Amino acid sequence: MAFILNIKDLLNKRRVESNRIEFKKDWNPSRIYRTICAFANDFENLGGGYILVGVEQDENGVAKRPVCGIDLNEADKIMQQMVGFDAKIKPEYSARAEIVEVDNKHVLAIWAPARNNRPYSVWENVTAKNKGETKYYIRSKSSTIAATGDLLQELFNMADHTPFDERGNSKISIDDISPVLVFEHLKKTGSKLTETFDPNRLMETLDAMELLVGPSEDRMIKNVAAMMFCEHPDKFSQLRESILYCFRKEAKRILTL
Numbered sequence: 001m002a003f004i005l006n007i008k009d010l011l012n013k014r015r016v017e018s019n020r021i022e023f024k025k026d027w028n029p030s031r032i033y034r035t036i037c038a039f040a041n042d043f044e045n046l047g048g049g050y051i052l053v054g055v056e057q058d059e060n061g062v063a064k065r066p067v068c069g070i071d072l073n074e075a076d077k078i079m080q081q082m083v084g085f086d087a088k089i090k091p092e093y094s095a096r097a098e099i100v101e102v103d104n105k106h107v108l109a110i111w112a113p114a115r116n117n118r119p120y121s122v123w124e125n126v127t128a129k130n131k132g133e134t135k136y137y138i139r140s141k142s143s144t145i146a147a148t149g150d151l152l153q154e155l156f157n158m159a160d161h162t163p164f165d166e167r168g169n170s171k172i173s174i175d176d177i178s179p180v181l182v183f184e185h186l187k188k189t190g191s192k193l194t195e196t197f198d199p200n201r202l203m204e205t206l207d208a209m210e211l212l213v214g215p216s217e218d219r220m221i222k223n224v225a226a227m228m229f230c231e232h233p234d235k236f237s238q239l240r241e242s243i244l245y246c247f248r249k250e251a252k253r254i255l256t257l
Contacts (some may be wrong), residue, residue, distance in 0.1 A: 003164035005088045006113075007052075007100045007102060007107070007109060010050055010052060010109070011052070011055065011062065011065070011067075011102065012063070013062055013090060014062065014064055015216070016049075016050065016215075016217070017046055017141060017157065018061055019044075019046070019047055019049075019141055019200075020039070020047070020048070020049035020050065021049060021050045021051075021052070022035055022049065022050070022051045022052070022142075022144075023051075023052050023055040023056060023057040023188065024051060024052065024053045024054075024055065025054070025055070025056045025068055026053070027068075027070065027078050027108070028188035029081065029085055029126050029127055030123075030124065030126050030127060030199040031126050031144075032051055032110070032120060032125045032210070033088070033089070033123075034124075034135075034137045034144050034146075035049075035051060035112075035120050035137070035139075036051070036089070036095050036110065036122070036244055037089055037120050037122040037136070037137040037146045038120065038138050038139045038145075039112035039113075039114070039139065040089070040093050040095075040112055040113075040114060040115060040120045041114075041118045041120050041136065041137065041138050041139075041147075041155060042114035043138035043139060043140075043147070043155060043158070044119065044139060044152075045114075046114075046215065047113070047114050047214055047215030047217075047218060048111070048112050048113040048114040048115075048215070048218070049112055050109065050111055051108065051109075051110040051112070052067060052107055052108070052109055052110075053070060053075075053078070053107065053108040053110065054067055054069045054075075054105065054106065054107040054108060055067045055102075055107055056066070056068055058149045065103060066102075066104075066105065067102050067103050067105055067107055068105070069103070069105025069106050069107060070105075070106055070107070070108060070164070070193070071106070072099070072106045075106050075108045076097045076099070076151060078097075079097055079099070079108070079110055082095065086127045087121040088122055089120055089121070089122045090121055090122075090134070091117045091120065092117075093115065093117070093120055094109070095110050095111065096111040096112075097109065097110045098113070105211050106236040108132070108246045109223075110203045113192065113214075113218050114214075115170075116167055116168075116193055117177075118155070118158065118159060118162075118164070119136050119147075119155045119156055119158070119159060120136070121134045121135060121136045121137075122134060122135070122137065132159075135147075136152055136155055138151065141212065153206070161256040164223055165222065165223050165224035165227060166213075166222055166223070166224065167213070167221075167222065167223055168212070168214050168220030168222055168223075169220060169221060169222070169223050170211035170220055171224065172204075172220070172221040172223070172225070172226045173221075174202055174203055175232060176208070176221075176226055176230050177183070177202060177221065177225060177226070178229050178231050179199035179202050180204060181228070181229040181230075181231070182197075182202065182206075182229050183197055183199075185228065185229070186205075186253045193205060193208055193209070194246055198222065201218070202253070204222060206225060207219070209225075210240065211224065211225040
């Protein structure tokens with residue numbers, strides 16, 4: 001998936017909190033994967049983060065320009081290596097990466113979004129042939145640290161207990177949502193959103209209905225939105241199971257009346 005944010009915004013730390021962006025002059029896979037793991041764990045609930053390889057940071061915390069960049073052949077090799085390194089994060093997780101051109105040089109941009117399956121751990125040395133120690137990493141301000149003691153316990157306590165229907169689902173796209181069903185619902189409930197409803201601005205409507213989650217650059221549609229407004233919700237197997245569960249639960253309630 002292509003980055004939603006403009007690379008210039010990341011270089012200048014605009015639109016994203018500074019502790020969600022890390023600049024790396026060189027590719028150091030073990031250190032970088034600890035940070036990827038930390039962003040995935042999203043200890044401060046900020047929405048994951050970004051790593052730009054081939055960029056140095058100046059004294060003001062923004063990127064030095066022009067960027068130092070990395071060799072294009074090296075960047076291609078790194079992206080191939082990342083497939084294997086991703087497998088060393090548990091549970092299953094995959095960072096997103098692309099090569100971008102900045103100041104006539106190449107930068108490897110890595111996006112590590114927060115996901116529902118935390119806590120995540122990663123090999124302390126991802127380049128090792130045999131599995132060594134694995135650790136859970138988190139972000140503390142602008143640093144990546146291993147979570148131990150009370151911090152580790154808190155991370156485990158943050159494991160996603162959000163009900164299934166309230167979770168964001170990256171597999172649901174706006175094309176899965178029927179504007180007709182949304183409008184009919186708003187009309188039936190007497191919502192004032194019907195006055196300004198525009199099918200071409202459906203994401204804004206869902207946002208107003210509190211049916212989106214995640215940071216501004218990575219908004220996800222909640223499962224409940226697809227359950228209510230997708231014409232074929234059975235295309236999502238988990239949604240189908242959830243709908244059947246709700247149906248059975250309601251049936252049992254009626255039978256006990």
